[in-house]
Amino acid sequence: KNQVEQSPQSLIILEGKNCTLQCNYTVSPFSNLRWYKQDTGRGPVSLTIMTFSENTKSNGRYTATLDADTKQSSLHITASQLSDSASYICVVLNNAGNMLTFGGGTRLMVKP
Amino acid sequence: DAEITQSPRHKITETGRQVTLACHQTWNHNNMFWYRQDLGHGLRLIHYSYGVQDTNKGEVSDGYSVSRSNTEDLPLTLESAASSQTSVYFCASSPGRPQETQYFGPGTRLLVL
Numbered sequence: 001k002n003q004v005e006q007s008p009q010s011l012i013i014l015e016g017k018n019c020t021l022q023c024n025y026t027v028s029p030f031s032n033l034r035w036y037k038q039d040t041g042r043g044p045v046s047l048t049i050m051t052f053s054e055n056t057k058s059n060g061r062y063t064a065t066l067d068a069d070t071k072q073s074s075l076h077i078t079a080s081q082l083s084d085s086a087s088y089i090c091v092v093l094n095n096a097g098n099m100l101t102f103g104g105g106t107r108l109m110v111k112p
Numbered sequence: 113d114a115e116i117t118q119s120p121r122h123k124i125t126e127t128g129r130q131v132t133l134a135c136h137q138t139w140n141h142n143n144m145f146w147y148r149q150d151l152g153h154g155l156r157l158i159h160y161s162y163g164v165q166d167t168n169k170g171e172v173s174d175g176y177s178v179s180r181s182n183t184e185d186l187p188l189t190l191e192s193a194a195s196s197q198t199s200v201y202f203c204a205s206s207p208g209r210p211q212e213t214q215y216f217g218p219g220t221r222l223l224v225l
Contacts, residue, residue: 004154034213043202043216044155089154100214102154 002027004103006090012109017080021106023073023090031093035064035075038087038105047075047088080110115139118203118217126225131190133220135203143206144186145214146170146178148199155202161186193224 004025013019025033032051036044048057048064050073057064061078077084090103116137125131135144142163147155157170159178167178175197177189190197200221204214 041219043204043218045216046213049213100157102156104152104154 002092002094002099002101004090004092004101006088006103006106008106009104010107010109012111013080015080015082015110015112019077019080019108021075021077021088021090021108023075023103025071025073025090025092025101025103027071027092027094027101029095030068030071031095031098033064033066033073034091034093035062035073036089036091038089040086044089077108082110082112084108085110116203116205116215116217118201118220120220121218122221124223124225125193127193127195129193131193131222133188133190133201133203133222135186135188135217136184137203137205137215137217138184139205139207139215140183141205141215142183142208143214144180145204145206146176146186146188147202147204148172148197149202149219150199158188158201159186190222193222195224198222198224 035047038044050066063076087105089105145160146158161180203217206214
């Protein structure tokens, strides 16, 4: 069964600190992996999309990594800001049927 | 600017009633999707469409239906609302290829009493 597991479920950090969110998946065959940011009360917004051949991808202070061999991804947030408080969702697309599998998300709270 | 909108944003209804949630996008995207989001679950796919007159069932389609009569709209209908359908519903759209990112609407919060 295709699954995407994220950890931790929730995280509290101080403003200005860095943090790393984890994503493990069992989706096969793999097509791409996406990280979305979802602010409270809003729809998810795409941060990055990574294909099999990409190890690292950055979007401003967000850097995603992908290890297709171990089926793991991480999202690193540098110099966190209060506006980074949100849920971060890892999503994997499989090649068979082109279906997305969503992780349960990590809820990040950045405190001043 | 092109966008994707959902209406209503909030809805309270009673069990057994028919409810329709609207989704409208102005990007001219071929693909449109409906998801529900519940605590303890990731987003789950209800129905999707790859173009006009095309509709397909997703992971949790029981009790829901969709129709695609034009490119811009994909309304979601709950035929006979049940309390288990209390949820937040998100519509999304994407261009032709599934590998491309999906753009999500703001969501509709539905409460079935």
